[in-house]
Amino acid sequence: MAGHSKWANIKRQKARVDAKKGKTFTQLSRAIIVAARNGGPDPEANFQLRTAIEKAKAASIPNDNIDRAIAKGAGTYDSDEAQLESIRYEGYGPGGVAVLIEALTDNRNRTAADLRSAFSKNGGNLGETGCVSWMFEQKGVVILEGEINEEELLEISADAGAESYEMNDDPGAEVFTEATDLEQLNRTLIEARFPVKEAELRWLANNYVEVTDPDQARSLLKLMDALESLDDVQNVTANFEMAEELMFESSRS
Template sequence: MAGHSKWANIKRQKAVVDAKKGKTFTQLSRAIIVAARSGVPDPALNFQLRTAIDKAKAASIPNDNIERAIAKGAGTFGTDSANFEAIRYEGYGPGGVAILIEALTDNRNRTAADLRAAFSKNGGNLGETGCVSWMFDQKGVCIVQGVVNEEQLLEASLEGGAESYEMTEDEMSEVFTEIGNLETLSQTLKDKGFKVTDAELRWVPSNSVEVTDPEQARSLFKLIDTLEGLDDVQNVTANFEVAEELMSLSIS
């Protein structure tokens, strides 16, 4: 879990840079479209949509873009007919690291071809459905910042139906729960005065591969960066752990 959390922290730091490139804008706009289409297009009544909008605002996406994405999802935006669907892909990275990719795409063939090329060029291979997903469990995760009293966080988490929590760094915590309980947990933590900056579904590895070789780590980071750079890709999760000193390779 520690390696996963360190990588999650790196991803959050990188998100700021990605947003400037417009990458995050594309991802979050698609997430809003799908959320609005899968439920009512009213964030007050649609937790998935509300969460997607909160993420978009945190990434400084203009309100006009957000409203346009909601309209596209609701089918009220002109003649736009793009039909995005959520698909999960699976594969192996360097050293046998298991990788799950969540995508939103309007063209399955294009996405599969792009992913296959990314894997083959970076020492991995795209696998069949089910080849690595058995090593992951999907959980709801609330990101809580400004935690100064861990005991109070524990009490609030238990009241909200959490399964576990983990302190990461800079007074930040990740609180885990069953996917169907995410909205309840998020609201309970907020009601108790905690600052919930994100609520998301995440694949959590049940086992991990330790990466100690710098070249292997560099290849792995490059593969994940390449995958995350694809417009169709929403999230990339892997089951590796690396030493702290190798994490710097992820931004080199």
């Protein structure tokens, strides 16, 4: 739909409007800890860890903090901190919009309470496990930023097993693949000298709710901000889309 953006694009555009920092040091450090715990402390052999480190460096997290997070994940750092666990939460935003939240927490009760508060203050509600996850599918996404030859991208991506791609106006593109094929696609695009910014796993909605009401748009964007500002939250996904003009107007309200 021309002139409309889904949540991933709204999120990227809104970040520019708000001129806010990205993820907090706590959020990025936790992602490194869990990646090192799950796949080992060697970035060369652990794609999840490598991408988490790249995001941390892009946010100017000091190397000492990164090294400490890797050591915590590997169990080689003497710390009294509680063990982090990955949990997925689900809920509904204003107008019945489906919201999926990925969190890393050392205290489930605190995280659930914080999420419930964010939902209730912004016209939504935290739901039960499974209430909206059936509407989403996890995919691997490689994000490109810069001038791109679309014909070349199509050829290289197809050879690497990509499922689809979307060109952006920034300029840039996003290339989508099965979650298990993300590392291979990322490596192929880097070797082909495409301007790879980052690679990530992302939940994509199978259907979208179009938001046209300004009040609902404002409430939804406030809810997204409230959820993403929580240190325990790593990623937020929702199945709404709205006209770009409405998004910019609602962001300024």
